[in-house]
Amino acid sequence: MENVDYETIHDELFIMLEQHMIKELSQTLAEMNEFDISEFLGELWEQDQTRMGMVFRLLSKEIAADVFANLEVEEQETIINSITDTELAGIVESLQVDDAVDMMEELPANVVKRVMRTATPGTRNLINQYLKYPENSAGSIMTAEFVDLKKYMSVREAIARIRRIGENKETIYVCYVTSAKRKLEGVVTVKHLLLSDDDEVLEDIMDTNVIFAHTTDDQEEVSRQFSDYDLIAIPVVDKEGCLVGIVTVDDVIDVMEQEATEDIEKMAGITPSDRPYSRMSVPEIWKHRIPWLMFLMISATFTGMIMTHFENALAAQVVLASFIPMLMDTGGNSGSQASIAVIRSLSLGDIEPSDVVKVIWKEFRVAILCGVSLAAVNFVKMLLVDRMLIGNTNVTLIVAATVSLTLVFVVLFAKFLGSTFPILAEKVGLDPAVMASPLITTITDAVSLLIYFTIAKALLPF
Amino acid sequence: MENVDYETIHDELFIMLEQHMIKELSQTLAEMNEFDISEFLGELWEQDQTRMGMVFRLLSKEIAADVFANLEVEEQETIINSITDTELAGIVESLQVDDAVDMMEELPANVVKRVMRTATPGTRNLINQYLKYPENSAGSIMTAEFVDLKKYMSVREAIARIRRIGENKETIYVCYVTSAKRKLEGVVTVKHLLLSDDDEVLEDIMDTNVIFAHTTDDQEEVSRQFSDYDLIAIPVVDKEGCLVGIVTVDDVIDVMEQEATEDIEKMAGITPSDRPYSRMSVPEIWKHRIPWLMFLMISATFTGMIMTHFENALAAQVVLASFIPMLMDTGGNSGSQASIAVIRSLSLGDIEPSDVVKVIWKEFRVAILCGVSLAAVNFVKMLLVDRMLIGNTNVTLIVAATVSLTLVFVVLFAKFLGSTFPILAEKVGLDPAVMASPLITTITDAVSLLIYFTIAKALLPF
Numbered sequence: 001m002e003n004v005d006y007e008t009i010h011d012e013l014f015i016m017l018e019q020h021m022i023k024e025l026s027q028t029l030a031e032m033n034e035f036d037i038s039e040f041l042g043e044l045w046e047q048d049q050t051r052m053g054m055v056f057r058l059l060s061k062e063i064a065a066d067v068f069a070n071l072e073v074e075e076q077e078t079i080i081n082s083i084t085d086t087e088l089a090g091i092v093e094s095l096q097v098d099d100a101v102d103m104m105e106e107l108p109a110n111v112v113k114r115v116m117r118t119a120t121p122g123t124r125n126l127i128n129q130y131l132k133y134p135e136n137s138a139g140s141i142m143t144a145e146f147v148d149l150k151k152y153m154s155v156r157e158a159i160a161r162i163r164r165i166g167e168n169k170e171t172i173y174v175c176y177v178t179s180a181k182r183k184l185e186g187v188v189t190v191k192h193l194l195l196s197d198d199d200e201v202l203e204d205i206m207d208t209n210v211i212f213a214h215t216t217d218d219q220e221e222v223s224r225q226f227s228d229y230d231l232i233a234i235p236v237v238d239k240e241g242c243l244v245g246i247v248t249v250d251d252v253i254d255v256m257e258q259e260a261t262e263d264i265e266k267m268a269g270i271t272p273s274d275r276p277y278s279r280m281s282v283p284e285i286w287k288h289r290i291p292w293l294m295f296l297m298i299s300a301t302f303t304g305m306i307m308t309h310f311e312n313a314l315a316a317q318v319v320l321a322s323f324i325p326m327l328m329d330t331g332g333n334s335g336s337q338a339s340i341a342v343i344r345s346l347s348l349g350d351i352e353p354s355d356v357v358k359v360i361w362k363e364f365r366v367a368i369l370c371g372v373s374l375a376a377v378n379f380v381k382m383l384l385v386d387r388m389l390i391g392n393t394n395v396t397l398i399v400a401a402t403v404s405l406t407l408v409f410v411v412l413f414a415k416f417l418g419s420t421f422p423i424l425a426e427k428v429g430l431d432p433a434v435m436a437s438p439l440i441t442t443i444t445d446a447v448s449l450l451i452y453f454t455i456a457k458a459l460l461p462f
Numbered sequence: 463m464e465n466v467d468y469e470t471i472h473d474e475l476f477i478m479l480e481q482h483m484i485k486e487l488s489q490t491l492a493e494m495n496e497f498d499i500s501e502f503l504g505e506l507w508e509q510d511q512t513r514m515g516m517v518f519r520l521l522s523k524e525i526a527a528d529v530f531a532n533l534e535v536e537e538q539e540t541i542i543n544s545i546t547d548t549e550l551a552g553i554v555e556s557l558q559v560d561d562a563v564d565m566m567e568e569l570p571a572n573v574v575k576r577v578m579r580t581a582t583p584g585t586r587n588l589i590n591q592y593l594k595y596p597e598n599s600a601g602s603i604m605t606a607e608f609v610d611l612k613k614y615m616s617v618r619e620a621i622a623r624i625r626r627i628g629e630n631k632e633t634i635y636v637c638y639v640t641s642a643k644r645k646l647e648g649v650v651t652v653k654h655l656l657l658s659d660d661d662e663v664l665e666d667i668m669d670t671n672v673i674f675a676h677t678t679d680d681q682e683e684v685s686r687q688f689s690d691y692d693l694i695a696i697p698v699v700d701k702e703g704c705l706v707g708i709v710t711v712d713d714v715i716d717v718m719e720q721e722a723t724e725d726i727e728k729m730a731g732i733t734p735s736d737r738p739y740s741r742m743s744v745p746e747i748w749k750h751r752i753p754w755l756m757f758l759m760i761s762a763t764f765t766g767m768i769m770t771h772f773e774n775a776l777a778a779q780v781v782l783a784s785f786i787p788m789l790m791d792t793g794g795n796s797g798s799q800a801s802i803a804v805i806r807s808l809s810l811g812d813i814e815p816s817d818v819v820k821v822i823w824k825e826f827r828v829a830i831l832c833g834v835s836l837a838a839v840n841f842v843k844m845l846l847v848d849r850m851l852i853g854n855t856n857v858t859l860i861v862a863a864t865v866s867l868t869l870v871f872v873v874l875f876a877k878f879l880g881s882t883f884p885i886l887a888e889k890v891g892l893d894p895a896v897m898a899s900p901l902i903t904t905i906t907d908a909v910s911l912l913i914y915f916t917i918a919k920a921l922l923p924f
Contacts, residue, residue: 031671035690163656172653173635173694190652191634194625209493227719228497230712232635232694249711250692253718257689260722261806267726268802268898269795277807278817282824286831289799296795297836300788301847307784308854318777322769325907326762328787332794333731333758333900337751340730344723345739355740362744369748374759385763392770436730438795445787 006036013040017051026058034063038070045075053082065094072279073106080111089118096143096170097123098251101130106274138222139215141255142236142245147175151185151203155196162190170248174233177206182242184235186210212237215244219255224349226252263347267340267436269296296442303446310453317460319394323403324452331410331448332441334370338363338418339440343432346422356423363419364412371411375404402452402459409455410448417443468498475502479513488520496525500532507537515544527556534741535568542573551580558605558632559585560713563592568736600684601677603717604698604707609637613647613665617658624652633710636695639668644704646697648672674699677706681717686811688714725809729802729898731758758904765908772915779922781856785865786911793872793910794903796832800825800880801902805894808884818885825881826874833873837866864914864921871917872910879905 009028016025029037037059044052056079059067068076068091080088092100092115104112104127116124126144133139147169149158158175166172175193177186186206196205212235213222225234226249236245262272269292273280280288307314314321342359345351351359382400386392418440422432471490478487491499499521506514518541521529530538530553542550554562554577566574566589578586588606595601609631611620620637628634637655639648648668658667674697675684687696688711698707724734731754735742742750769776776783804821807813813821844862848854880902884894 033671033673033691035692159656166653166657172656190656191628194621194634194652195628209495211495227712227715229495230497230715232711249694249715250689253689253692253711253715256715256718256722257810260718260726261810264722264726264729264802264806267729268798270799270803276810276812277803278812282827282831285803285824285828286835289796289828290832290835293792293795293799293832293836294839297788297792297840298843300791301843303787303791304784304848305852307787308781311780311784314783315777315780318773319770321776321783322766322773324786325765325769325790325911326759328790329762329765329900329904329907330755330759332903333755334751336730336900337732337755340726341732341739341747344726348719348723348738350738350740362747365744366747366751369744370752370755373748373752374755377756378759381760381763386766390767438791438798441794442791445791449787 006032006039010040017044017055022058025055029055029058030060030063034066034070037063037067041067041071042075045078049078050082053079057083057087061090061094065091069095069099072276073103074279076103077107077111080107080115085114085118088115089120092119093123096145097126097130097245098141098143100127101140104131105135133215136219137215138213138217138219138234138236138247139245141219141222141251142215142247143170143251144245145170146233146235146243146246147172148178148182148243149175149188149202151177151201151206153202154198155193155200155202155205156198158188158193158202159198162193170246171233174231174246176235176243176246177202178243184210184212184237184241184243187235210235213247214238220259220347222247223252223255223259227256228349263343263433266431266433267343269293269436269438292438296438299442300445303442303449306446306449306453310449313453313456317394317399317456319392319399320402320452320456320460324449327403327406327410327448327452328441328445330374330407331414331444334367334411335414335418335440335444336436338366338415339422339436340418342419343422343436346426346432353423353426356420359419359423360416363415367412367415368408370415371408374411375407378407379404398459402456405459406448406452406455409451410444413447413451414440414444417447468494468501472502479506479517484520487517491517491520492522492525496528496532499525499529503529503533504537507540511540512544515541519545519549523552523556527553531557531561534738535565536741538565539569539573542569542577547576547580550577551582554581555585558607559588559592559707560603560605562589563602566593567597595677598681599677600675600679600681600696600698600709601707603681603684603713604677604709605632605713606707607632608695608697608705608708609634610640610644610705611637611650611664613639613663613668615664616660617655617662617664617667618660620650620655620664621660624655632708633695636693636708638697638705638708639664640705646672646674646699646703646705649697672697675709676700682721682809684709685714685717685721689718690811725805725895728893728895729805731755731898731900754900758900761904762907765904765911768908768911768915772911775915775918779856779861779918781854781861782864782914782918786914789865789868789872789910789914790903790907792836792869793876793906796829796873797876797880797902797906798898800828800877801884801898802880804881805884805898808888808894815885815888818882821881821885822878825877829874829877830870832877833870836873837869840869841866860921864918867921868910868914868917871913872906875909875913876902876906879909 041052041056044055145168147162147166149161162172173190175188176184177188179185186208187210188202188206192205211225211229215236215238222234232249233246235243236247238244265272271288271291273288379400382395382403387395421435425432425435503514503518506517607630609624609628624634635652637650638646639650641647648670649672650664650668654667673687673691677698677700684696694711695708697705698709700706727734733750733753735750841862844857844865849857883897887894887897
């Protein structure tokens, strides 16, 4: 047993290409798996698109469609432009409908037209139907290639049917029992079939308590069902309860990755994109980053106004200014921690919006613990380091007390904001992830200053 | 076909419990799936642990172990303490080894002892062996229940063997061909078997180019292989290349969720925890949040020192102070955007540490675009809003120019830091995720001030 590692044959492949050793290249490709071949083609694409088209044509028909499905859309476009209509038709017919639809959604209009022209009427209809499902819905990620069985079949007949029609199905491991009107009546796994008596009838062994999704369900909901119920496929039904497709676990893994990336991007104030970072152009990246940067920059005007308002206090006690960054950062960090813990728990189903009071009470106690421990350390640090070690005589006992007391209130406020905002967002139907660090930080900044100067005015002479 | 929805029977269940309708309760439970039952038990646990133990004992033997595996460790402990040794032994024997090991790692020592005492010697050995694999390694999440075949078997014999021994295997859909010395020689899927002729020999149809993992591989690496190669199970071999277990896709989905949560937590300066937020106590949450808060608070001392150093400049031009929060926030946000884009791309394998120059060049151009557009808007805003609308006459043309110019450099620096730090971390073997917003923000704060005051000194009279 040997695991042909792409890294180790990578250089060989390029040498064969350089030296036009077409036969050797085509033999090596035949032994590689689809994923590695598409990695290789992707690298080639970046260097020389014509050669990439040439290498693609070396692939056997069986593997070409799988490799094609794994490529980025720009790479698919290059290939479409370098093959004949007949070759294109072959690939389109072998693609899973969901992969074909993914591609159609991103290709330029003229290329889409050519693809549609070469497809058979049946495929064309199927693609058109899928294109109607909302983006990121179960309908848009499902595939129509599943095994359907009837409840009056015996186990023997069912296995015989699977052996006959299973070849091009996305999975054969979960089979679906449907009525004459295509209504979903039950599921049976191949494991269950194999472990049952040949003469048993499906009606008696099938599972009628089916976990299923609707075509319009959000893909995130579908992926939750996979992780909750340990599924390897889920049936998707239309409004009438008719089985129209299935979503398999490999597609759900991609969905999970994509949703996690989107959440993470939103948390950092980036508007999410479907395309990988390495393939995005500089203006594209700019377009995804500038809206939040701009909005937050403008919002900071309020913080500036508060500073201006307390200008006199600041001029009288310049020492106060030097602790503003620390107070703001600590507030921002405390708030992000709470908001991100809450956002993630909401998205994993660990807490519900109705838990809001429980969450606030928990965060309140956490905030007290965090605030007091930070304040204590800060108080000692200001006196020992800032005053004694660095020798800043403006840092008096009362200044240290002001800063430390402010810390407690800032942390309290930040944790309150961080824990409630995402839940409120969820309640009004917004995505909680946008309530993460950047927004919380900007609000906390302004409020921290207010707290700081209020306490300072009470404790210090101006 | 009906999907019994937990939400809809939830209240019914509690009513049955209230009114001691034990028979009805036990019938309803029999129709529910394991996940929903464990949700129900979890809720019950929070209200009344004794009743939760009672309800658990209503479950049929077949389902009890699956439900048990789905529970949180505190809930498992409650159940262990409420059942007899014989019942406990039954559950331990039915648990998948990986689930048993997960539990053992978290249970208190005295409970572990009782579990080990009731287990059969075979199970005990297996658990002990698994406990030796490093946490989060392929070994620690694999299961020993797989179907092994021999290469001289015919398809007919293989199917017969699967039907005979498949019952308690974690999956039967991928079977492993091993030598007499248990060396992994190939894989064959049930689909392939079913679609082949009964008389074919496994040696001729098995796939010898196997994607596999080592027991010591990190679970994150294993989950990457699943998403790259669309697997439903991966074989795990020891140092000698002997097959010791498999990891199935349902476990990998949990790993992916857990790893995404960990990354998100690290990005927010929270030390990761295996336990869900809703189950963590207040001191526990504090323990996971205070280290970074404390470290970052202390680090802000440098920012404070820079402020103190420029105290005179600040006293002469108090107007400068009011733009410090905006500059710091914009720097922090710009840096987080870059760092999070890079961290995520690294973890998805979209970019490699060797791409560092490409990434820096890309981020440099993005930073120029972002910096210039922010600066332009800020310049106009300061003159129109701050000076004319609010009437702050201290905001002169030259002050607006100072702040805007600073913005360009701050964004440039922040994007540079944000994009290089995670890659450097990866290169020296640290987790790139800790190089996210909080750390970047703290460094950017200090550097922003330096840039600000340097430009101000050059342009403004002090």
